[in-house]
Amino acid sequence: MPRTPHRPHPLRIRAARTTLCAFGAAALAVSLTACGSGSNNPFDDHQEKSSYDDGAAAKSDRKSVPRWLPDDATDIKYVMSTTGDDRIIKLTTPDGKFPKQCVKGEPQGKPRLKADWFPSDVAAKADTNCGTWSGARIDGAFYAWQDKDVAMKARG
Known part of the structure; x- marks a missing residue:
C-alpha cells in the first residue's frame, strides 16, 4: 500500500503563520524605532x-x-x-x-x-x-x- 504524504493539521499551520507574522511585526517595530529621532515623543518627528x-x-x-x-x-x-x-x-x-x-x-x-x-x-x-x-x-x-x-x- 502506498504511503500518503503527511499533511500538517490546519490549526498548526495557522499558529505557525500567526507566530511568524508576530515576529515580523516586532522586528519591523524595532527597526523603525531605531531610525527615528531618538526621542520617545511621537511628535518630535x-x-x-x-x-x-x-x-x-x-x-x-x-x-x-x-x-x-x-x-x-x-x-x-x-x-x-x-x-x-x-x-x-x-x-x-x-x-x-x-x-x-x-x-x-x-x-x-x-x-x-x-x-x-x-x-x-x-x-x-x-x-x-x-x-x-x-x-x-x-x-x-x-x-x-x-x-x-x-x-x-x-x-x-
Missing part, C-alpha cells in the same frame, strides 16, 4: 528646527516666523510644529527691548514644544504678548511661544 543670524533672514526663509520679529534681532532659534500652529522662538534684540508690536499682558495658552535652549519656566515668567504669541525676557534674550489653540481662535 513633526517639527522643523531652524537657526538664523538675524530676523530679516528668518522672515525671508519662513512664512511661519512671526512678522513682529525685528529685522535686526540676532541669535534666533525657532521650532515649529508641522501638524499645527505651535511655535517657540528665542531672539536677542540689539537694544534689549521687546519688539515694537509687543505689549505687556497675561500669557495666552502654553508652550507645547520643547527645545534644549527654551527654558521650562517661560510660561510662569511670561508678561508680554505679541499678537498670538506670549513670552518673557530671560537673561537678556526674549523667549516666546504660540499655542495652536490661541492661533486657531484668533483666526476665527
Whole structure:
C-alpha cells in the first residue's frame, strides 16, 4: 500500500503563520524605532528646527516666523510644529527691548514644544504678548511661544 504524504493539521499551520507574522511585526517595530529621532515623543518627528543670524533672514526663509520679529534681532532659534500652529522662538534684540508690536499682558495658552535652549519656566515668567504669541525676557534674550489653540481662535 502506498504511503500518503503527511499533511500538517490546519490549526498548526495557522499558529505557525500567526507566530511568524508576530515576529515580523516586532522586528519591523524595532527597526523603525531605531531610525527615528531618538526621542520617545511621537511628535518630535513633526517639527522643523531652524537657526538664523538675524530676523530679516528668518522672515525671508519662513512664512511661519512671526512678522513682529525685528529685522535686526540676532541669535534666533525657532521650532515649529508641522501638524499645527505651535511655535517657540528665542531672539536677542540689539537694544534689549521687546519688539515694537509687543505689549505687556497675561500669557495666552502654553508652550507645547520643547527645545534644549527654551527654558521650562517661560510660561510662569511670561508678561508680554505679541499678537498670538506670549513670552518673557530671560537673561537678556526674549523667549516666546504660540499655542495652536490661541492661533486657531484668533483666526476665527
